[in-house]
Amino acid sequence: MDNILDKAYDIETFRKKGHALIDMMADYLSEATSDRAEIQAIPWQSPKEQLDYWQKDFRKPNLADPLDLFERVMDRSIQVHRKRYLGHQTTPTLPVTVLSAALTALLNQGMGVYEMGMVGNTLEKVLTEHLAQKLGFGRETSGFITSGGSLGNLTALLAARAAATDIWHNGYEDGQQLAVLVSEEAHYCIDRSARIMGLGAAGIIKVPVNEKFQMRTELLEQYYQQALSEGKQVVSVIGCAGSTSTGSYDDLRAIAAFSRKYNIWFHVDGAHGAPAAFSPKYRHLVAGIEEADSVVVDYHKMMMTPSLSTAVLFKSGGDAYKTFSQRAQYLWTDQNTEEWYNGGKRTFECTKAMSALNVYTISRTYGDEVFKENIERLYGLAERFADMIRANENLELAYEPQCNIVCFRFTAAEGDLSKLNLAIRKALLEEGRFYIVQTVLNGELYLRVSLMNPLSTEKELQELLLTIEENASGVLQL
Ligand SMILES: Cc1ncc(COP(=O)(O)O)c(C=O)c1O
Incomplete structure (x- = not known):
């Protein structure tokens, strides 16, 4: 089978790679839900670094195994199944949908x-x-x-x-x-x-x-x-x-x-x-x-x-x-x-x-139960996260959250709080263990968390607040 097109449609290769990919994805999911501290939510790289990498990759000879590519894509992407992924409103897809999407x-x-x-x-x-x-x-x-x-x-x-x-x-x-x-x-x-x-x-x-x-x-x-x-x-x-x-x-x-x-x-x-x-x-x-x-x-x-x-x-x-x-x-x-x-x-x-x-x-x-449970778990977690912020005198809640989106900021400093919170979020992004975003409310910059992962717990949220305070003191010392 020398012809490239015949090779590309080869069924046995598909079967073998498919099994291996499922294993790789299952490993990713089990790691994502583990509590290992070093697990990153975002392996941050600048757009230029990313472009250099893929331009170089694109010029290389054809792949012997697509799994090598898939693994590198996974390792270089934001990982929404991580418990410390707390950023935009993107859902950690249910594993069963990975199967239906393949079909x-x-x-x-x-x-x-x-x-x-x-x-x-x-x-x-x-x-x-x-x-x-x-x-x-x-x-x-x-x-x-x-x-x-x-x-x-x-x-x-x-x-x-x-x-x-x-x-x-x-x-x-x-x-x-x-x-x-x-x-x-x-x-x-x-x-x-x-x-x-x-x-x-x-x-x-x-x-x-x-x-x-x-x-x-x-x-x-x-x-x-x-x-x-x-x-x-x-x-x-x-x-x-x-x-x-x-x-x-x-x-x-x-x-x-x-x-x-x-x-x-x-x-x-x-x-x-x-x-x-x-x-x-x-x-x-x-x-x-x-x-x-x-x-x-x-x-x-x-x-x-x-x-x-x-x-x-x-x-x-x-x-x-x-x-x-x-x-x-x-x-x-x-x-x-x-x-x-x-x-x-x-x-x-x-x-x-x-x-x-x-x-x-x-x-x-x-059934509908899974949608109900997801809403209740995430909205409930947001309520407890808001309580944690309220109880922390260094932080300020922007408003009473109504769902799983919570905005707040670090306030225990003099001067430009927007600039300070921007620097806090930048430090978080570059470190990569947590992923949160930012938004502007009434002209001021706030940190923004969307609780999208029903497997996230109060533990990750407590760690997040601690890291924010550490980052704030790091920024303030500069
Ligand atoms: C309230 C609301 N409407 C619309 C959109 C846009 O949806 P999509 O990203 O699916 O185009 C968003 C995305 O965040 C949203 O939050």
Whole structure:
């Protein structure tokens, strides 16, 4: 078998390497969950060092064994399964999804039309209907899965625009200014979506937040009237459940009441926090979500699924078909019919990964209980972490956390606290044992922890605070 292509498709090599890779990944997982102090969450290297390394690697002769490559990729990547990974909202994927993701890669379903994703398109319907029911939606709901919260929010907001005005077909009229009302703490993808839709800076009306970083819903009326007086047409009011920096949940009931009063599309960005609905203890945080016209939920944040996998739900199923209407005769015969099984009619993507299999595998293996447990464990751990910060006179909590995102800073020093906390976080990053991030709140820099790993415990959090204090005294001595 000399031909390179025949060699590349060799099945026995695949079988052998596959077994070895599974062993390697199992070793990684068992090390990740061990308590060894020297285990790193991030093997930090600068972009230049990384680029030099891979440019050199790329020039080398072909690999004798891909496992050598996989091992080096693992060793040089941030490791989200480490108990001291406490950074961005990326989930330590459930091991069973590593298996379903491998199968997804093998089957490589196109998904755009039914034939190219018979199982996948059907799983999307089953899963999104179930999620919608968890959120309290009625029977009219429909949904699908798309590639990420950013694209999900854009898709939902395009539907909001289509419900208000037919710009999709007609383009903008002279002087027509559309707008959305959203908390100033919303994820940047909302701003980006609005700009992509042609709303411009004037069309993104940011409503101020309160001391818990929730939208001040009592200001909605005033901001709306102001928009009207400036000749703007408000096509959507958007609630955060929760917001990215602080994990704050807007008062969705109040936003729902406002949107009802003026018949404005109510969208909820629940990318991070909507799965609170799985927990009887925390579901109050999303009260009112069932009144939304559309909701976005990232399975790949709080539902332990590999990236990317985002549910876009529409309360009124037909709305899902209004977003994109285009002729694609080679895919489907009639654009105007509502066929849930032809995925491409409702998503931005044409070809799309069958990521539904990952979520479906979790659901069928462990049921809703695993989502409930994950939320309760992580939100509960955040409450205890907040207690630790409160009890430490060198630290200050930025606000009362509502979910698994906690922002705080070291304050036992004179001078520029933002600069000091930036240096603390830089020292943490370069040392690599812990991974946390930073954010700016009210113009000041804070340290930010997202508790994403249900295997993290108070022990790691206590060690983190100790390391922060050590780093602070190291920085202050410089
Ligand atoms: C609240 C919120 N919405 C949307 C997004 C964007 O989602 P994605 O990264 O899946 O595109 C994020 C990402 O952190 C988020 O926190």
